[in-house]
Amino acid sequence: MMKKCVLLLLLILISINCSAQTISIGERISMDSKILNDNRELLIYKPPSYYASDTSEYPVLYIVDADYNFHYVTGLIELLSAISENIPEMIVVGISGKGTLTYRKNSKPPYDVEDKGNADENFAFIEKELIPYINKNYKTNDYKILAGHSIGGLFVTYAMLNHHKIFDDFIAISPSLWWQDEALKKNTEQEFTKRKQLASNYYISLADEKGMGVHGFVELIESKGPRSLNFKFKYFPEESHGSVGLPTYKWALKDIFADFRIAEGYFKDAKAVEDYYKHLKEKYNTTFHISAGFLRSTAYAYSRDQEQRLSIEKALEKYFPLQVDEFRNIKISGLIKVAKLDEAREILKRAVKNNGSNFETLANQAALYHKDKKHKKAMAAINKAIEIARQKHIRTWLMNELFEQRQSIPLD
Secondary structure (H helix, E strand, C coil), rough: CCCHHHHHHHHHHHHHHCCCCCCCEEEEEEEEECCCCCEEEEEECCCCCHHHHCCCEEEEEEEECCCHHCCCCCCHHHHHHHHHHCCCCCCCEHHHHHHCCHHHHHHHHCCCCCCCCCCCHHHHHHHHHHHHHHHHHHCCEEEEEEEEECCHHHHHHHHHHHHCCCCCCCECCCCCCCCCCCCCCCHHHHHHHHHHCCCCEEEEEHHHHHHHCCHHHHHHHHHHHHCEEEEEEECCCCCCCCCCCHHHHHHHHHCCCCCCCCCCCCCHHCCCEEEEEEEHHHHCCCCCCCCCHHHHHHHHHHCHHHHHHHHHHHHHHCHHHHHHHHHHHHCCCCCCCCHHHHHHHHHHHHHHHCCCCHHHHHHHHHHHHHHHHHHHHHHHHHHHHHHHHHCCCCCHHHHHHHHHHHHHCCCC
């Protein structure tokens, strides 16, 4: 009986300690649309560095079929950006379809009388209501991508042909161009005879499937499409209609941002910072959040060259002011590790002056207090860093770093 009681008590304790927690990769919100006379649900993904700075700005990927594809798309983007640093970090805005019938109605072009689609009104909602709402409430820059799969790819293709100035890139994944006996192709052929300019970047893919109408549409673009259309097609013979989305996004996004990655992996000098800034502005007409790995490699490359580090910091302050504190904090952390504490303190003064409530700045402040054996001040600073980090919902691995740092501070 005693053994059973002990076992029961252990099971109760285990159940208490193993309580489930929800893991979230985004937030779900809703907004009213006067254009559609409807309430639209949105799924929003923010990148890991979103809260590192109050002034960072990001490109936005809008996907029209969030109910089906939001989770894997955001996971892929986090892998390609924050983890492997092949593309810039970005915000993802997923639009809920609100059920199959509503979703298809909003995706179809308005060509057929009996099956007239709502694509123009749906795009007007995106252009005049959704984009302004996202720009107002999230930290966006001017770079925008529109993507959709299957019937969503039909909508993206229609948007590219008729509203090409609103987005920088369009990604149509195995689009349902068969709709209404390839009506979109027929209307596009007529448009190509009139139109001389169509300045869009259009990516289209196809899985191992037949009857999608993609091959004929590709042939039309290749033979009669305007030269201003930057068009790329990729066939995925090993994928099905349902699986082609993941490799398409990987291919298209890496191609779109092929010039994002710094070839050397770090900034060689201040001139390299200026050149990179000019290159991004010329290619993308904006700048992006520089990957933390590039900044870290730069700081480490010049760990023994104070003059060069300061020169690069000044260049970042001029051309990438939203990230200069990130570079400073990377430098401070590195200097603490090699016991260059006086220089670390000088840089910390600049970081505190610019933004003393940055949780990374506070963590470095705590580390310096710890080195000076001012343990109460160190504990106060790290606790404040953790409090701010929690409010900003930073990624778990970053929180774990802060907790680990707190555990290392003696309680005296």
